[in-house]
Amino acid sequence: MDRKQLINRLAEFLPAQSIIHEQEALRPYECDGLPAYRQLPLLAVLPDTIEQVQQVMRVCHDMQVPVVARGAATGLSGGALPLSDGVLLGLSKFSRIIEINKQARTARVQPGVRNLAISEAAKKYELYYAPDPSSQIACTIGGNVAENSGGVHCLKYGLTVHNVMEVTVITPQGELLTIGGAALDTPGFDLLALMNGSEGMLGIVVEVLVKLLPIPTRAQVMMAAFDDIEKAADSVGAIIAEGIIPAGLEMMDSLAIQAAEDFVKAGYPVDARAILLCELDGTNEEVSVQIKQVRELLQASGATEVRTARDEEERELFWKGRKAAFPAVGRMSPDYYCMDGTVPRSRLSEVLTGISKLSEVYDLPVANVFHAGDGNLHPLILYNANNPGELKRAEDFGAEILELSVKVGGTITGEHGVGYEKVHQMCVQFSEPELEQFRAVKKAFDPQLMLNPGKAIPQPKSCSEHKTIGGHQH
Amino acid sequence: MKAQDFTEQLQQQVQQAIDSKQPVKITGSGSKAFYGRETEGDELDVFAHQGIINYQPKELVVSVRSGTRLVDLNAVLAEKGQMLAFEPPAFGEGATIGGTIACGFSGPRRAAAGSARDFVLGTRIINGRGELLRFGGEVMKNVAGYDVSRLMVGAMGTLGVLMDISMKTIPQPFEEITLQRECTYQQAIERMNELAGIDLPVSATFFDGLNLYVRLSGAAPAVEAGEKRIGGERSDNNTIWQNICEHQHAFFSQDKALWRLSVPSDADYFELPGKQCIEWGGALRWLVSDADPSVVRSAAERAGGSAILFRGGDRQGEVFHPLAAGMKTLHKNLKQSFDPDGIFNPGRMYGEF
Numbered sequence: 106m107d108r109k110q111l112i113n114r115l116a117e118f119l120p121a122q123s124i125i126h127e128q129e130a131l132r133p134y135e136c137d138g139l140p141a142y143r144q145l146p147l148l149a150v151l152p153d154t155i156e157q158v159q160q161v162m163r164v165c166h167d168m169q170v171p172v173v174a175r176g177a178a179t180g181l182s183g184g185a186l187p188l189s190d191g192v193l194l195g196l197s198k199f200s201r202i203i204e205i206n207k208q209a210r211t212a213r214v215q216p217g218v219r220n221l222a223i224s225e226a227a228k229k230y231e232l233y234y235a236p237d238p239s240s241q242i243a244c245t246i247g248g249n250v251a252e253n254s255g256g257v258h259c260l261k262y263g264l265t266v267h268n269v270m271e272v273t274v275i276t277p278q279g280e281l282l283t284i285g286g287a288a289l290d291t292p293g294f295d296l297l298a299l300m301n302g303s304e305g306m307l308g309i310v311v312e313v314l315v316k317l318l319p320i321p322t323r324a325q326v327m328m329a330a331f332d333d334i335e336k337a338a339d340s341v342g343a344i345i346a347e348g349i350i351p352a353g354l355e356m357m358d359s360l361a362i363q364a365a366e367d368f369v370k371a372g373y374p375v376d377a378r379a380i381l382l383c384e385l386d387g388t389n390e391e392v393s394v395q396i397k398q399v400r401e402l403l404q405a406s407g408a409t410e411v412r413t414a415r416d417e418e419e420r421e422l423f424w425k426g427r428k429a430a431f432p433a434v435g436r437m438s439p440d441y442y443c444m445d446g447t448v449p450r451s452r453l454s455e456v457l458t459g460i461s462k463l464s465e466v467y468d469l470p471v472a473n474v475f476h477a478g479d480g481n482l483h484p485l486i487l488y489n490a491n492n493p494g495e496l497k498r499a500e501d502f503g504a505e506i507l508e509l510s511v512k513v514g515g516t517i518t519g520e521h522g523v524g525y526e527k528v529h530q531m532c533v534q535f536s537e538p539e540l541e542q543f544r545a546v547k548k549a550f551d552p553q554l555m556l557n558p559g560k561a562i563p564q565p566k567s568c569s570e571h572k573t574i575g576g577h578q579h
Numbered sequence: 580m581k582a583q584d585f586t587e588q589l590q591q592q593v594q595q596a597i598d599s600k601q602p603v604k605i606t607g608s609g610s611k612a613f614y615g616r617e618t619e620g621d622e623l624d625v626f627a628h629q630g631i632i633n634y635q636p637k638e639l640v641v642s643v644r645s646g647t648r649l650v651d652l653n654a655v656l657a658e659k660g661q662m663l664a665f666e667p668p669a670f671g672e673g674a675t676i677g678g679t680i681a682c683g684f685s686g687p688r689r690a691a692a693g694s695a696r697d698f699v700l701g702t703r704i705i706n707g708r709g710e711l712l713r714f715g716g717e718v719m720k721n722v723a724g725y726d727v728s729r730l731m732v733g734a735m736g737t738l739g740v741l742m743d744i745s746m747k748t749i750p751q752p753f754e755e756i757t758l759q760r761e762c763t764y765q766q767a768i769e770r771m772n773e774l775a776g777i778d779l780p781v782s783a784t785f786f787d788g789l790n791l792y793v794r795l796s797g798a799a800p801a802v803e804a805g806e807k808r809i810g811g812e813r814s815d816n817n818t819i820w821q822n823i824c825e826h827q828h829a830f831f832s833q834d835k836a837l838w839r840l841s842v843p844s845d846a847d848y849f850e851l852p853g854k855q856c857i858e859w860g861g862a863l864r865w866l867v868s869d870a871d872p873s874v875v876r877s878a879a880e881r882a883g884g885s886a887i888l889f890r891g892g893d894r895q896g897e898v899f900h901p902l903a904a905g906m907k908t909l910h911k912n913l914k915q916s917f918d919p920d921g922i923f924n925p926g927r928m929y930g931e932f
């Protein structure tokens with residue numbers, strides 16, 4: 106393929122500054138939030154109209170050049186990792202909130218709009234957008250749709266897939282499709298479910314209609330400290346068994362507590378083995394009833410201390426510590442590697458024990474931060490890439506954690522996506538016919554495999570080449 | 580309920596159908612035979628494939644075989660103080676969970692809590708190559724691979740045979756009351772949207788043409804505070820939601836075609852020949868009418884939505900809303916990718932596949 110010719114054809118409709126092709130200028134695009142994997146793209150384009158995206162897709166389709174979409178590149182699985190022979194399609198210029206409909210409680214936004222910006226804009230109508238990934242100040246809604254992102258509030262309010270009503274997508278052939286709609290049901294198959302979490306492999310999202318919710322009258326967060334991580338894990342089940350669905354239910358282990366405390370001074374008890382953050386929200390009356398119940402349950406579960414945030418300021422501080430946990434751990438070590446397995450809650454303590462054993466075997470420390478309410482673990486493996494062999498050791502350690510998650514009935518990824526990183530672990534979770542069905546779905550949208558090829562779904566035969574530990578069980 | 584696993588038998592039957600290229604009509608109890616288009620084919624009976632595979636109340640997860648009757652499943656959940664959040668209608672004693680999910684049916688709680696697809700976590704299916712495949716799982720969050728489980732919801736069995744289904748459950752509310760007040764159609768729509776924009780424990784709304792009904796669910800003090808704020812009379816009609824859900828309400832006992840119009844919740848009231856009632860915060864308009872299908876469909880489209888000929892009328896013509904050209908191609912490609920020989924429920928959803 107002729108790079109020069111490609112640039113010329115793109116220049117027919119894109120201004121020069123929207124086509125990036127010099128090596129140094131391409132450098133910022135070489136990785137996403139998982140910098141262990143880097144690759145310069147053939148070139149990058151930054152269109153700012155839907156028509157331009159369509160034209161880019163048509164030209165690339167015509168010249169058989171693969172395309173990788175990119176939002177804010179906060180992804181943690183190498184989903185937006187460029188291809189050396191592919192165009193990187195940046196959507197950062199699509200940053201406009203098109204409309205907020207107060208009456209219907211929806212927001213129509215462009216894909217490059219930051220997650221938090223939606224709630225900020227909706228605030229004056231006393232509405233907000235519920236899914237709140239910890240990266241919400243930076244990540245885009247287009248990226249959220251592609252990853253089906255979660256957040257600390259998804260136990261009660263669901264994931265991106267539960268909060269998106271419609272997406273406008275550009276097909277690999279450059280056609281525009283509307284999937285979903287402003288009504289609750291739309292005709293045909295539930296293609297919206299397929300688009301959420303499709304990792305930029307089924308279409309380019311160029312517009313999104315999201316659902317907004319009324320801001321809860323009251324939100325109260327409680328922090329419980331435990332001298333034993335198992336007790337903390339059990340208290341999670343106890344709360345849910347009581348018929349209470351907290352808005353958020355997050356857990357951190359001692360290494361993560363210390364890191365967060367050093368970084369943001371959230372007021373966490375640094376001598377605790379685990380803390381649990383439990384947020385209750387809703388009407389004033391509902392919250393009052395639940396706070397009392399949860400406090401009693403936490404105490405009965407053996408919490409050494411239960412504290413309710415005194416005011417909004419302290420509530421924000423408690424959350425700040427949690428939301429800053431990744432960068433906080435990042436300060437303790439030159440590099441860290443974040444895993445994302447989800448396990449049934451009842452297997453939580455078993456898996457944590459397994460992880461700490463593996464930590465000894467691989468001789469790498471690990472800090473645990475997780476969405477305890479939905480069993481989504483984020484073990485952060487600390488390593489130093491400058492030490493020969495350490496990255497490889499961290500990767501192998503991570504792979505074993507994921508295989509352990511699958512073994513106890515969980516999954517290799519709860520919210521960060523498979524991307525480039527976990528594509529081989531897909532072979533652990535899925536059988537060959539299942540993978541083949543995924544490939545068939547991909548071909549239904551993208552027969553020539555032009556969109557983000559090589560990510561998320563392992564290529565045919567690649568599983569037998571990368572024999573992994575464990576096995577597939579039905 | 581008799582727990583029994585018919586996976587092997589069903590897989591064999593599907594294989595035979597593939598080998599002989601004989602289409603099958605996937606059937607549970609037949610309670611939803613009225614829905615979708617009429618189809619031909621040998622019956623593939625999943626009713627015997629019954630039983631709860633795994634129920635973990637603390638995990639809020641239940642996995643069941645598709646032939647499990649909805650009444651049985653509901654009873655098992657109720658014993659632990661839980662329920663299916665989407666409050667699905669059964670439309671018959673024998674209704675199975677498989678049929679419910681294949682039709683994608685949700686009940687009164689849908690606008691507040693979410694739909695059937697929102698609560699499906701995983702499925703095991705037999706595809707049109709006779710393979711037994713598992714997608715999703717029993718955990719709340721799972722983004723490994725495309726979300727094929729949710730794709731199955733509402734696909735009318737055209738993409739595969741649903742074998743096992745894992746769903747998220749929710750706790751039953753502690754308290755539930757219904758309020759009612761007289762108003763017009765347009766007022767009802769506006770009020771429904773207004774209430775949804777305020778932090779209130781509203782779990783269902785219904786307008787029958789005369790009265791707006793609002794159901795509140797939650798902790799007792801929250802429900803009472805909501806009552807004060809919303810006003811209106813407390814209704815002692817405790818069966819109203821069940822009746823709406825199951826179409827046993829008087830509105831549904833009319834001798835004409837029943838249309839289901841799905842529109843944006845804030846779409847203004849639009850008149851059509853026949854009678855209408857409203858659910859789901861304004862987003863669902865039921866119409867009993869003998870109007871020409873094209874009249875109903877274009878009215879729904881003008882309002883930004885679509886229409887399904889839900890019950891009655893011509894079941895050989897198109898009953899679901901027509902697809903836009905690009906979407907039609909995509910549907911055919913997907914059908915092909917799951918069921919290359921067109922074995923499963925051909926024509927049940929759209930005439931073309």
Ligand SMILES: Cc1cc2nc3c(=O)[nH]c(=O)nc-3n(C[C@H](O)[C@H](O)[C@H](O)COP(=O)(O)OP(=O)(O)OC[C@H]3O[C@@H](n4cnc5c(N)ncnc54)[C@H](O)[C@@H]3O)c2cc1C
Pocket residue numbers: 137138173174175176177178179180181183184185196216237238239240243244245246247248249250251252253254255256257304305306308309310311431432520521557
């Ligand atoms: C500190 C930190 C904390 C995080 N916390 C969370 C968390 O709590 N929960 C969570 O779920 N994730 C979390 N993440 C991961 C990440 O923020 C999310 O995956 C996010 O949705 C990615 O958005 P992005 O705009 O950065 O997408 P990118 O990283 O740019 O892209 C991600 C994927 O989406 C595709 N894509 C992007 N835009 C489009 C589009 N318009 N159309 C089609 N495909 C597109 C890309 O090709 C790629 O495959 C965290 C990341 C960091 C760094």
